[in-house]
Ligand code: NOJ
């Protein structure tokens with residue numbers, strides 16, 4: 001690879017802004033808070049931050065319901081605070097990505113207020129309005145991702161509107177060229193201000209079948225899965241026309257520079273995911289690859305999945321990997337504290353851009369939320385099915401103070417109970433901590449071209465061992481991960497006989513011929 005861009009070499013770090021750092025004691029993180037912690041992120045060794053939505057919002061879905069795409073919510077600060085954060089990032093060589101939420105607005109967005117005002121309002125067609133089905137009732141059987149019908153009745157104008165998520169999040173009509181123009185204008189607004197790109201919320205949802213046919217039932221559905229899985233989202237998502245929109249967005253970004261990056265949030269099987277790189281014309285630079293979040297943690301499964309993903313990438317398509325985000329259980333809860341370290345080594349040694357979820361670097365696990373403190377609308381609508389996202393959105397812990405250095409007020413969600421020891425300050429001073437492991441992994445990844453741009457090659461393995469090579473020019477590296485909690489033998493391939501152990505998730509005393517329980521090794 002001759003000239004990789006920063007978003008290929010670098011590592012992205014997701015910040016959930018409500019939970020990163022509070023600067024004014026209201027218990028909610030904000031932009032000034034993020035700015036105050038940038039040096040800690042530089043010390044960790046990341047290259048870019050992606051900040052979940054910071055725009056004015058009634059917060060029905062904590063910012064994923066946007067009421068003004070070109071402003072800053074006062075809870076997070078002001079436009080001056082934003083400009084200051086962006087300048088502070090750039091002064092440190094960090095990139096800043098925003099979260100673009102194009103599928104739906106808030107029901108408080110002025111566009112929706114106009115759209116619902118009357119059937120002949122010029123913005124009526126900016127959203128998806130339909131008459132009731134014959135005999136009354138919703139126009140079809142589509143189900144909201146947060147449970148219940150995806151159609152909301154509007155008494156005043158006698159039609160239903162469509163919302164893939166909450167009724168407070170009406171879906172925009174992306175078949176209307178005025179919507180396309182207005183929303184591309186939003187991208188330009190932020191790109192003109194200097195942002196380095198966007199994570200695009202639910203990109204695959206943006207266009208629906210023009211005729212709104214019923215979705216087929218899901219034969220595998222059980223009530224415990226949550227209502228959204230009752231039907232297959234065949235006609236409500238991933239329609240061919242979405243690719244035209246993704247191309248339009250890419251043209252806007254490319255009009256600035258190849259360094260402005262678009263990352264699409266897309267939960268689809270790999271074959272369909274690949275289409276979002278663009279066939280014929282480029283679409284998003286990185287369609288998020290969530291397989292490490294979804295797959296069972298078994299060496300054989302992961303080995304196959306990585307090889308299949310590599311094989312499925314289109315020519316020129318750059319891979320990417322994600323271990324956690326603000327919607328899914330945290331790595332430390334899925335794998336346990338020891339295996340979470342192995343997972344970090346996997347994330348940061350695969351080929352392609354990794355995204356780290358804030359807090360994973362201190363081994364933060366899902367935090368139990370007492371019933372009276374639950375705020376996630378998803379949990380409130382479908383309680384007790386394990387859908388609550390509050391546990392993965394809890395405050396970051398910076399020190400052992402009474403509120404972990406996150407705030408001097410009452411945190412909006414509870415802290416983990418071991419914050420006195422599980423915090424950045426404590427872990428920075430401990431070479432054996434998971435924070436230090438992340439820092440060492442990031443440093444090694446930055447230093448070695450084999451890790452940040454090299455090829456990925458499978459290595460024969462058995463049992464709980466997952467092994468692969470990274471190669472760039474003459475540089476060869478070997479990664480060996482024990483995904484189990486028992487020691488495992490490993491047959492070192494001949495070509496790697498001379499390589500030295502550069503890093504172990506378990507510290508000194510590593511022997512590549514016999515991995516300790518829950519041990520990951522990098523040789524080079
Ligand atoms: C995906 C986001 O990640 C999630 O948090 C949000 O609730 C939905 N999109 C709706 O915007």
Ligand code: CA
Pocket residue numbers: 022023024025026027028029030075
């Ligand atoms: Ca605050």
